[in-house]
Amino acid sequence: MSKYKILLKITGSIAVYKSAYLISKLIQNGCEVRCAATQSAMQFIGNATLEGLTGTPVYTDGFERGEMMSHINLVKWADLTIVVPASGNTINKLAAGIADNLVTSLFLVHDWSKPYLIVPAMNTSMYNHPSTQASLRKLEEWKVVILPTDEGYLACGDIGKGKLLEPDKIFEIIMEHLQKRKPDMAKGKILITSGGTKENIDGVRYISNLSTGRTGSSIANYFSNNGWDVTFLLSENSVIPLSVNSKIFYTDYNTLKIKLLEQISSNFFDAIIHLAAVSDFKVDSVEYEGKRFNSPLTEKIPSSVKDVKITLTPTSKLVDGIKQKSKNEKIILTAFKFTTNTGLAAKIEVDDLFNRSNADFIVLNHPSGRTSGCEQRDFQIFDKYKKIDKYPDGPKLAEELEKLIISRLKKIGDSNASLS
Secondary structure (H helix, E strand, C coil): CCCCEEEEEECCCHHHHHHHHHHHHHHHCCCEEEEEECCCHHHCCCHHHHHHHHCCCCECCCCCCCCCCHHHHHHHHCCEEEEEEECHHHHHHHHHCCCCCHHHHHHHCCCCCCCEEEEECCCHHHHHCHHHHHHHHHHHHCCCEECCCEEEECCCCCEEEEECCCHHHHHHHHHHHHHHCCCCCCCCEEEEEECECCEECCCCCEECCCCCCHHHHHHHHHHHHCCCEEEEEEECCCCCCCCCCEEEEECCHHHHHHHHHHHHHHCCCCEEEECCECCCEEEEEEEECCEEEECCCCCCCCCCCCCEEEEEEECCCHHHHHHHHCCCCCCEEEEEEECCCCHHHHHHHHHHHHHHHCCCEEEEECHHHECCCCCECCEEEECCCCEEEEECCHHHHHHHHHHHHHHHHHHHHHHHHHHC
16 A cells, blocks of 8 residues: 655754654654664664654664665655754755765765755754855755744754744645645545534524544545545534645535535545534524524524523435435445444444445444544444444544455446446
């Protein structure tokens, strides 16, 4: 399975601890990371930390037994190379073509069809020094991407430029550059719905559900990072995936219904993962002080009101109409079922959803699987005949769903070939 492959070079800087957070975030979003580090970098961070995060050895010596060609092989392997943190010493060496360690040697054999990013981190005086600024300009002329520094309080006590850019922002920039390198032919085109609907009561109040969109965002990131053309339909307050370019927002049941039908009727999707938490009810009317108002009210119901009656009306099941209204008659549909039932009662709900929606796969989850941080865990996947397996979190669930969808697409392809 293809993932984005990132070569992360680390040099000697007090900011090196932030690289560990960046590595962790890249791994969580489906990337493979290998680290090359200078000897001075290893004075700031332990080898065990980097190996534990990446699951691979840290490359520090191009002459180590068995690693004589690592500087060539690493460059061939990586989709993107980034130096973070990049010290003033290393920046000036790179610009001068000095190759006296593995990190600098790797630069001389870099494949310039792939992005090379540098994230400076140093004392303000070092950053502003004419040699450093000249080196940064030269590197930019060579098509190296130089990320800006933050400005603020530095480890040495000074205040100014040179502070390492925050890892979350570095992650976003990495993903932007990787997205630009996506091949024209993606694995497939997929629509993912996520988040929860909000049904307005008045100008400031609404009814909603527990959904945060974390699972959907995790799945969308995974598929996008693994070469799929992802369209992500999400609620306005849900977690936003960083790796997906095509994002469409909805608010309530009606806007979700309109936008979902627009997408599936006008675009040819190979698959849909429908995990948006759609309200089973919407607000029909509100009564207080002897008056009835159609909902939603544009103004706030006065807080002095003692008795308010809200009338709800049921919504239709959007998932039931996806296959009938899809432009692709053979679209692969994965539906989600969130239930408080367990055992046989939960299985009955799954069977009912299969019968109504004609879904290919159903993911079952339960409130007991929600963490204190509102992250859903402990998923079960079913096909029409059996439970496939259990999966502990969003990334593992996404990985299995991709395998199932690819397998089903292959069967459809084989069937079409035999008919032609």
